[in-house]
Amino acid sequence: MGTVLNGEVEQKGELSLSSPDTGDGGRLPDSTGKANGNLSPRLEVDGVPDDAESLVLVLDDPDAEPVAGHTWDHWLVWGIDADVNALPEGWEGEGATVGYNDYLEHGYGGPAPPEGEHRYRFKLLALDSSLGAPGYTRKTRLGSVIAMNADVLASTQIDTTYDAEQGTVF
Template sequence: MTLSSPDFSDGERMPDWVGYANDNDNPELEISGVPDEAESLVLVVDDPDAQPVAGHTWDHWYAWDIDPDIGTIPRNWDGGSATEGHNDFIEYGYGGPSPPEGSHGYRFKLVAIDAELGVPAETRKTRVGSAIAMNAEVLASTQIVGDYHAEQGTTF
């Protein structure tokens, strides 16, 4: 399974408009090679470089029960029939990069599983992970990393 974006290459700088203080639009994501046995996809976008400031890896977006035949998650996706959870901005859906200083690497992680989770949007990321561990088998996973610099947007 592969994940890519026409908006940035793995390990490269993302466009300004993905930032929380800018347009706050998710980049387009292209998905291929999903196993035939997959019943759903889980997407997590996080910032491990936030740990020194936030005290934990900052969650920017996570969604589950994504149709495995989706192929493309478009820019500024509304979630469709998938479930989007709370990010660490305490908002549902995508919350773009907003590093306080310097550059941070934002991981876009995608997992194919053999079941739908059916858990509500209020479910936190760790509970989604527990639901996967208890109710599904991970069939494949992949990730790409996009870089975003504090100078690309207004910082908080």
């Protein structure tokens, strides 16, 4: 089922997401890997529309589909304060709602490709409302909640990579 959170996110508005740890298309640090510290990278946010109420952040791995049978969800956070301009390394979602990843763990679950290099998409959406969805909501369901209860004012995506050689296979 396709929602705004599934697949690629197109640039809408002036919203931008970046990381001092990696550029768009760059390699994630070893410390972000599931077996190497499992710390989310530092992220910087800019261009949030003035009328935005909250932000949604997703990290997924579309290259996992041949092995897992679907895009692997690594991180899902919503209800992020629209005034945020940076998320520190290892941010655990304080002040926001943190969902479950496909490791069936609450919070960030770092990259752990079984072999080779995988692409990891960080997606950021600025919404005109707070969703109020419970923390057990998964990505596709959250996309449906957005479609029914919010307008996406702005969106952006950056792509990064992580190689199996960067850490022990999960």
